[in-house]
Amino acid sequence: MTEATTANILDGRELAERVRAKLVSRIESLRTEGHEVRLDAVICSGNEAGEVYAASQERTCRQMGIDYRLHHLSEDVSEGAVVDTIEGLNADAAVHAIMVHMPLPSQVRSDLVQSAIDPRKDVEGVNPANIGNVIYGRRSLMPCTALAAMTMIESTGVQLRGRVAVCVGASRIVGRPVAVLLIQAEATVISTNVHTPDLAAMTRQADVVISAAGVPNLVTGDMIQPGAIVIDVGINRVKDPKTGRTRTMGDVEFDSVSRVAGWVSPVPGGVGPVTVAMLLRNTVEAAERAAG
Amino acid sequence: MTEATTANILDGRELAERVRAKLVSRIESLRTEGHEVRLDAVICSGNEAGEVYAASQERTCRQMGIDYRLHHLSEDVSEGAVVDTIEGLNADAAVHAIMVHMPLPSQVRSDLVQSAIDPRKDVEGVNPANIGNVIYGRRSLMPCTALAAMTMIESTGVQLRGRVAVCVGASRIVGRPVAVLLIQAEATVISTNVHTPDLAAMTRQADVVISAAGVPNLVTGDMIQPGAIVIDVGINRVKDPKTGRTRTMGDVEFDSVSRVAGWVSPVPGGVGPVTVAMLLRNTVEAAERAAG
Numbered sequence: 001m002t003e004a005t006t007a008n009i010l011d012g013r014e015l016a017e018r019v020r021a022k023l024v025s026r027i028e029s030l031r032t033e034g035h036e037v038r039l040d041a042v043i044c045s046g047n048e049a050g051e052v053y054a055a056s057q058e059r060t061c062r063q064m065g066i067d068y069r070l071h072h073l074s075e076d077v078s079e080g081a082v083v084d085t086i087e088g089l090n091a092d093a094a095v096h097a098i099m100v101h102m103p104l105p106s107q108v109r110s111d112l113v114q115s116a117i118d119p120r121k122d123v124e125g126v127n128p129a130n131i132g133n134v135i136y137g138r139r140s141l142m143p144c145t146a147l148a149a150m151t152m153i154e155s156t157g158v159q160l161r162g163r164v165a166v167c168v169g170a171s172r173i174v175g176r177p178v179a180v181l182l183i184q185a186e187a188t189v190i191s192t193n194v195h196t197p198d199l200a201a202m203t204r205q206a207d208v209v210i211s212a213a214g215v216p217n218l219v220t221g222d223m224i225q226p227g228a229i230v231i232d233v234g235i236n237r238v239k240d241p242k243t244g245r246t247r248t249m250g251d252v253e254f255d256s257v258s259r260v261a262g263w264v265s266p267v268p269g270g271v272g273p274v275t276v277a278m279l280l281r282n283t284v285e286a287a288e289r290a291a292g
Numbered sequence: 293m294t295e296a297t298t299a300n301i302l303d304g305r306e307l308a309e310r311v312r313a314k315l316v317s318r319i320e321s322l323r324t325e326g327h328e329v330r331l332d333a334v335i336c337s338g339n340e341a342g343e344v345y346a347a348s349q350e351r352t353c354r355q356m357g358i359d360y361r362l363h364h365l366s367e368d369v370s371e372g373a374v375v376d377t378i379e380g381l382n383a384d385a386a387v388h389a390i391m392v393h394m395p396l397p398s399q400v401r402s403d404l405v406q407s408a409i410d411p412r413k414d415v416e417g418v419n420p421a422n423i424g425n426v427i428y429g430r431r432s433l434m435p436c437t438a439l440a441a442m443t444m445i446e447s448t449g450v451q452l453r454g455r456v457a458v459c460v461g462a463s464r465i466v467g468r469p470v471a472v473l474l475i476q477a478e479a480t481v482i483s484t485n486v487h488t489p490d491l492a493a494m495t496r497q498a499d500v501v502i503s504a505a506g507v508p509n510l511v512t513g514d515m516i517q518p519g520a521i522v523i524d525v526g527i528n529r530v531k532d533p534k535t536g537r538t539r540t541m542g543d544v545e546f547d548s549v550s551r552v553a554g555w556v557s558p559v560p561g562g563v564g565p566v567t568v569a570m571l572l573r574n575t576v577e578a579a580e581r582a583a584g
Binding site: 128 | 403407419420421422423424425427428429430453454456462464468469471472475478480481482483484485487488489494
């Protein structure tokens with residue numbers, strides 16, 4: 001017998017749609033004032049997954065009234081030429097939002113390229129100056145995945161100030177930036193990692209658990225305080241031993257957690273779609289700031 | 293009757309001296325290879341405390357074989373002129389270490405000036421890109437006070453990986469950067485702030501407590517796990533109600549904590565002197581990197 005689910009499901013597709021709907025009116029306001037919202041993306045040949053994502057981005061942007069421009073570089077482009085492209089976009093006053101499709105060819109260091117993006121135009125929030133600005137309490141464009149996790153928490157209406165938030169996993173791309181954004185939101189933040197001696201002792205203190213460990217079913221119901229918010233940022237490709245088919249799973253054991261938590265985000269259909277919407281929100285914000 | 297102190301006292305002056313002694317041999321090695329270690333500092337007139345600090349720096353640098361050059365700007369200098377000075381130093385290959393004496397005149401935004409320093413020459417670690425680089429696991433010059441706290445922990449010989457470290461206070465200048473460095477060191481990190489509902493419940497879990505709250509006597513012995521490392525980064529100027537004299541106190545109630553902790557750093561004579569040494573260490577590191 002299966003117990004009834006008690007947690008509210010944080011539907012990422014629905015939240016992303018609400019975010020985009022709000023953006024459309026901001027884009028229209030900008031246009032009324034004579035400012036076109038534009039997103040300039042850089043891609044190198046041979047990046048098939050990137051091309052698929054770029055095509056989907058272009059469609060979404062067109063629907064929303066964002067001018068999407070894809071800059072193609074060759075697969076054997078030099079690192080210097082990629083940086084030159086970025087610097088050209090930095091210098092162009094018509095450009096206010098820049099993103100680079102990963103991965104880059106092996107001869108190009110991605111950290112060097114990311115650091116070259118003008119922080120004010122860095123709508124993926126990948127220039128280290130941007131997360132650094134958050135630490136120093138300055139205006140910043142924030143990394144999209146971390147921002148998506150924060151936006152999901154915000155959508156519950158629960159205030160983070162004075163709450164205990166636990167990050168499961170301290171990866172460079174997600175766990176650490178999320179911890180920084182939670183500290184900025186004045187939560188008491190516990191950052192855990194694979195060396196944490198007793199993870200459950202930490203998560204049981206949490207009003208909010210954000211898991212970005214990359215381990216399927218790591219977070220189980222017995223680790224969660226009743227009523228807590230559980231955000232699953234894990235994206236794990238797992239092969240079903242019976243069917244042999246691959247499917248995407250998060251870090252959270254959904255069945256057991258959803259019987260205890262107050263809110264839980266599913267995978268797929270949780271943080272993923274919101275992350276894509278955050279890139280667009282950053283793009284509109286960069287355009288608004290550029291418009292002054 | 294007073295109980296005996298059990299904690300090891302982390303003597304910051306002694307540690308700073310050990311750090312400087314090691315630096316002297318690195319400076320000599322660089323000189324042998326034809327590289328002069330140099331520190332370029334910028335100061336605006338009217339900054340009396342800064343002048344005192346600069347004079348002391350110059351003496352220390354001279355003793356250690358570091359070429360200290362102080363660049364004077366006028367009190368009514370424009371923001372653009374300060375940034376131009378920084379950019380001139382950035383562009384000068386003979387310069388590999390830059391610091392700016394705070395505070396700057398009111399017409400000059402310090403965040404703008406700090407962000408203008410080339411991250412590779414930013415030996416105070418104040419450019420947000422540097423703490424951002426730590427988050428992304430990249431080579432970086434780290435903020436001196438946070439680095440001093442880490443160096444004190446390191447001096448105990450206790451490994452941070454797998455330990456629980458609690459930061460008391462989440463200030464932009466100290467608490468947050470310290471949390472980032474502890475995460476980078478693979479500790480389980482708890483960042484607390486003034487809104488934390490039960491601070492003692494957090495600190496009692498800690499193998500390491502770093503206090504940077506700016507509240508005298510905030511951390512007491514009953515909040516500390518026996519044998520823990522307690523680092524006091526608080527600098528509080530407190531007036532004695534009886535004598536009327538002002539003295540410097542930390543956040544840690546030294547008497548009660550030193551009866552429980554394994555190690556404790558005093559104030560004054562703890563993190564302060566080590567912070568000054570960290571600036572010199574960053575200067576030597578920047579010189580070594582520049583020398584390739």
